[in-house]
Amino acid sequence: MDEKSTLYELEFPAPQLADDEGDGPVLIHALEGFADAGHAIKLASDHLRQSLDSELVATFSTDELIDYRSRRPLMSFTGDEFTAAAMPELTLHAIRDNNGTPFLLLSGAEPDLRWERFVAAIGALSDQFGVTSVIGLNAIPMGIPHTRPSTITAHGNSKDLIGSLPRWGSELKVPGSASMLLELRLGERGLATAGLSVHVPHYLSQAEYPAASHKLLESLGEVTGLDLPTAALANAAEKVRTQVDAEVSGNQEVESVVAALETQYDTFNQAQQEKASLLAAEGDLxxxxxxxxxxxxxxxxxxxxxxxxxxxxxxxxxxxxxxxxxx
Structure with a gap:
C-alpha cells in the first residue's frame, strides 16, 4: 500500500467532481490551530459544511498526524467515570455552492507531525480529483479596531487567482505551518495556489469573531467565482459587534485604545486611497x-x-x- 494513503481513509464510491465543462474542482484548505485568530477558520469551514450540500470524501488519521500531548483532547467526566473524548478531526469534504458548482474543503486540526507525508497525500488526492487550484484560509491577529470593516491580504503563485486583493508587499521570514507548506508544495506540482489571510482585532483573537469569517468567504467567492452563503455570518457579526460595543462603552481605557486603532486604520486607508489615485493616472505619466x-x-x-x-x-x-x- 502507498505509504501516504495510510494517512487517510477514502470513502467509496468517490464523488464525481468535474463541472459541466469537465474542469476539476478548487481545493480549499481551512486548517485550525496556528493561524485561526477569532476562530474565523473554524466558523467559516463549519458554515460551509452546514449550509451547503456536503459529502465526506476522506477522513485523516489524527493518531498519525496530531501530537495529543501538545494539544490534549478534552474528556468528559461525570464524577464517577469518563464518558466521552473530543478527539480532533481532519476531513476532506466535497461541497457544492449555491449554483451546484463542486469544490473540495479540507478542514479540521492542523497536523503536528509528518507534514511532508500529509502534503504528499493531499497532492495525490488533488491528482485523483483533477484539482485545478488551491486556496488556503488563514486568520491572524492585527492591531485593527472592531469598529471598522475587516481587512484581508493575499499571496500566491498566480496573479490571476488573487486578482487585485491587497498583498503583504515585503519579504518576510515567518514560522511555518502545514497550510503554508501545502501552498508551497502544491505550487511546485504546477497547481495555481493562493492564501487569504483575514485580520482580526488582536484584543478579540481568543473570542469567536464571525466578521472575519464573513470577509474570508466574501474574498473566497471573489477569487474562485463560487457562490457562497454569507448572510448568516453577517448577522452573527452584527450581534458580536453590538456585544463588544456594549462592553467597551464606559471603559475609558479600552475606549482610548480603540480610538487610537481607529485613527491608525483610517490614516492607513487614506494613504492607500491616495496612492491608488496616483497610480490610476499612471497611463498619462x-x-x-x-x-x-x-x-x-x-x-x-x-x-x-x-x-x-x-x-x-x-x-x-x-x-x-x-x-x-x-x-
Missing amino acids: PTGDELGAELERFLADHAQNEAATENDAESRDGDDKGDGAAG
Whole structure:
C-alpha cells in the first residue's frame, strides 16, 4: 500500500467532481490551530459544511498526524467515570455552492507531525480529483479596531487567482505551518495556489469573531467565482459587534485604545486611497525617454543660465573697477 494513503481513509464510491465543462474542482484548505485568530477558520469551514450540500470524501488519521500531548483532547467526566473524548478531526469534504458548482474543503486540526507525508497525500488526492487550484484560509491577529470593516491580504503563485486583493508587499521570514507548506508544495506540482489571510482585532483573537469569517468567504467567492452563503455570518457579526460595543462603552481605557486603532486604520486607508489615485493616472505619466530628454533640457538650460550669470557678474566687476579708477 502507498505509504501516504495510510494517512487517510477514502470513502467509496468517490464523488464525481468535474463541472459541466469537465474542469476539476478548487481545493480549499481551512486548517485550525496556528493561524485561526477569532476562530474565523473554524466558523467559516463549519458554515460551509452546514449550509451547503456536503459529502465526506476522506477522513485523516489524527493518531498519525496530531501530537495529543501538545494539544490534549478534552474528556468528559461525570464524577464517577469518563464518558466521552473530543478527539480532533481532519476531513476532506466535497461541497457544492449555491449554483451546484463542486469544490473540495479540507478542514479540521492542523497536523503536528509528518507534514511532508500529509502534503504528499493531499497532492495525490488533488491528482485523483483533477484539482485545478488551491486556496488556503488563514486568520491572524492585527492591531485593527472592531469598529471598522475587516481587512484581508493575499499571496500566491498566480496573479490571476488573487486578482487585485491587497498583498503583504515585503519579504518576510515567518514560522511555518502545514497550510503554508501545502501552498508551497502544491505550487511546485504546477497547481495555481493562493492564501487569504483575514485580520482580526488582536484584543478579540481568543473570542469567536464571525466578521472575519464573513470577509474570508466574501474574498473566497471573489477569487474562485463560487457562490457562497454569507448572510448568516453577517448577522452573527452584527450581534458580536453590538456585544463588544456594549462592553467597551464606559471603559475609558479600552475606549482610548480603540480610538487610537481607529485613527491608525483610517490614516492607513487614506494613504492607500491616495496612492491608488496616483497610480490610476499612471497611463498619462511621461515615459522614461521623455523624462530623460526633459532632464537633459533642464541641465542644458541650467548650464546656460549659470554661464550668463557668471558673464553678468564679470561685467559688473569690470564696471566697478573702471568707476574706481576714474574716481
